[in-house]
Amino acid sequence: MVPAMPLGRNVLALVFDFDDTLVPDSTTKFLRSRGIDTADFWSRAGDLVRRGYDTALAWLTLFLQLVGEDRPLGKLTNADLREFGRTLDNDAFAGLPAFFYEVRATAAEADRDAHIEFYIVSGGLKEIITSCGFIAENFRAVYASELGEDENHGLNSIKRAVNFTEKTRYLFEINKGLDATDTSTNPFLVNKVVDQRRTPWENMIYVGDGLTDVPCFSLVSRNGGRVYGVFNPAEESRAKRAFEDLLAPQRVSSLHSPRFGAIDDLGSGLRLSVGNRITALKVEASQATH
Numbered sequence: 202m203v204p205a206m207p208l209g210r211n212v213l214a215l216v217f218d219f220d221d222t223l224v225p226d227s228t229t230k231f232l233r234s235r236g237i238d239t240a241d242f243w244s245r246a247g248d249l250v251r252r253g254y255d256t257a258l259a260w261l262t263l264f265l266q267l268v269g270e271d272r273p274l275g276k277l278t279n280a281d282l283r284e285f286g287r288t289l290d291n292d293a294f295a296g297l298p299a300f301f302y303e304v305r306a307t308a309a310e311a312d313r314d315a316h317i318e319f320y321i322v323s324g325g326l327k328e329i330i331t332s333c334g335f336i337a338e339n340f341r342a343v344y345a346s347e348l349g350e351d352e353n354h355g356l357n358s359i360k361r362a363v364n365f366t367e368k369t370r371y372l373f374e375i376n377k378g379l380d381a382t383d384t385s386t387n388p389f390l391v392n393k394v395v396d397q398r399r400t401p402w403e404n405m406i407y408v409g410d411g412l413t414d415v416p417c418f419s420l421v422s423r424n425g426g427r428v429y430g431v432f433n434p435a436e437e438s439r440a441k442r443a444f445e446d447l448l449a450p451q452r453v454s455s456l457h458s459p460r461f462g463a464i465d466d467l468g469s470g471l472r473l474s475v476g477n478r479i480t481a482l483k484v485e486a487s488q489a490t491h
């Protein structure tokens with residue numbers, strides 16, 4: 202992961218959902234690669250939600266029920282998930298990963314005190330996401346769901362379940378400039394009162410796929426940040442989409458295809474938002490010194 206920059210620079214955070222925002226749904230792809238009927242999987246997860254299960258606990262519970270000797274996924278370890286994650290670089294949506302370098306370069310050109318940081322806040326599996334090469338190279342932190350292992354490394358428990366509303370908690374961590382390694386073992390740090398927000402909301406841009414990211418969209422836009430909704434009409438995530446539809450009022454003002462190139466509407470909109478924010482910060486700084 203990319204190390205933190207010291208305070209005293211203008212930190213801009215670009216926060217992304219992962220599945221269906223940067224790559225097609227990785228859980229669906231993983232399950233399918235292991236021969237699981239994913240339409241049935243997501244439909245059964247939906248049944249659990251209708252019976253009162255939390256959304257993240259519903260699918261993580263079903264996932265674990267598939268793990269073990271004589272079960273469909275066999276003995277599965279976090280190392281297996283990491284191995285799968287390393288195959289996802291080829292799945293990145295159009296314009297990635299060049300987008301990450303280009304945005305950083307554009308920002309540095311506009312103002313050498315500006316510093317761009319990339320974050321993932323996802324309900325997906327952290328071991329898969331962090332093993333994806335372009336994530337490891339460009340992102341400062343990944344907040345996502347995690348599974349625990351028994352003494353033989355077989356997955357056997359839910360360590361962390363990130364559902365759609367809990368995602369906002371991690372936005373507060375980014376806003377306050379908390380270190381993800383510290384907060385992973387001390388969750389109460391997010392309640393700490395901090396004098397200076399390392400990453401002001403106005404410097405935050407959130408990109409999510411529009412169905413499950415509504416609480417994050419509301420939080421960021423209400424506080425002056427920018428939000429972009431992504432809609433990927435890809436067939437292969439349809440079953441998971443139906444599951445997510447259960448909980449997501451479609452309240453995003455605009456939806457874009459997940460294309461991050463300089464002349465794509467999402468890619469150019471994000472570049473413009475970064476450029477505009479840096480200009481606004483320069484104006485603020487010059488007014489403060491005059």
Ligand SMILES: [Mg+2]
Nearest residue numbers: 218220221410
């Ligand atoms: Mg998503």
